[in-house]
Amino acid sequence: MTVRKAERLLNLIAFLLETDRLITPQQIQDTVPGYAEQSWEAFKRMFERDKEALREVGIPLEVASVAVLGEPEEGYRIPKDRYYLPELDLAPEELASLWLAAGLVRLQDPTAARTALLKLAGELPPEVERARLSWLSADLGLAVPGLPRAFEAVAERRTITFEYRGRSGPRTRTLDPYGLVHRKGTWYLVGRDHDRAENRSFRLDRVSGELRFRNKGGAGADFVAPEGFRPQEALEVPPFVGRDTPEAPAVDALVRFDASTAWWIERSHPWLHLTWGSDGDASARVPVSDSAGFVSWLLSLGEGVELVEPEALRGEVLARLEEICDGVLPKGSEVGVPPGVENG
DSSP states (O other): OOOOHHHHHHHHHHHHHSOSSOBOHHHHHHHSTTTTTSOHHHHHHHHHHHHHHHHHTTOOOEEEEEEETTEEEEEEEOOHHHHSOOOOOOOHHHHHHHHHHHHHSBOSSTTHHHHHHHHHTOSOOTTSOGGGGSSOOOBOOTTOTTHHHHHHHHHHTOOEEEEEEETTEEEEEEEEEEEEEEETTEEEEEEEETTTTEEEEEEGGGEEEEEEESSOOOSSOSOOOOTTOOHHHHHHOOTTBOOOOSSSOOEEEEEEEOHHHHHHHHHHOTTSOOEEOTTSOEEEEEEESOHHHHHHHHHHTOTTEEEEEOHHHHHHHHHHHHHHHHHHSOTTOOOOOOTTTOOO
């Protein structure tokens, strides 16, 4: 059985930390577990990926020329003075903040945060009561079995397959995972679903069995995430926003927000791509696949919002307003139509 990547990287770090001289790639392959069973070409590709992984997490990998049998060759080491943290001299307020942050996150191992804090800075100062910091906690759902594999798939851009328990029953899904999102104790994988040819999100706690890499690996990623893609926004898109399909073509709606509303819309609706006007107002185009859901959402925004087009959808908004008024106002009352939806 080959050594998994995380264990191999830890072995590599330990080896390069404990040496006082530059280590050649051949010495690394001969010494570090996980490399020896590879061919020379396979080792070089694996080592290149591992070096990049170390650099991405900020580990200082020093590279310099070293003479081997009279020939120059690259050598590697990790300088201890650049790797280890210097002694911390934290103020009481800073130490209390660390304890508060550790108490806010409920880890799988409840002693892990305390142990880490003791290593970093020791006990709390006497003037800070630990009881005052213990009332906050949060469940980050770290015990989900598929989370480590999902993180690995996102980080390495690996296409995955898995069994998923959806509303229509269990099915095998294939996904290019663009990102992981945590929401109210639940983890979601967000990416491109190969079966539906569109971006979808999947709850990790509904995955049965293991997440499997579709390919065995090798140089390069399996996919490239779209430029500017934000998994958090993709998860927040409401169900009435859809794509054109032969069964249900989407309607392109243009919505305008005045200056008193646009600032709030920008913060509360990150899935909307706003186009800003010179007076602080803004507009957005929304592909609508569920007109009833869209109308409910639009009316929930209150004043300062105008549906510009299409006319057919404006008519649905007006009809919904009339239904609401008929149910609330006494018969014979006259109702003024809001300017954002007036017909004609």
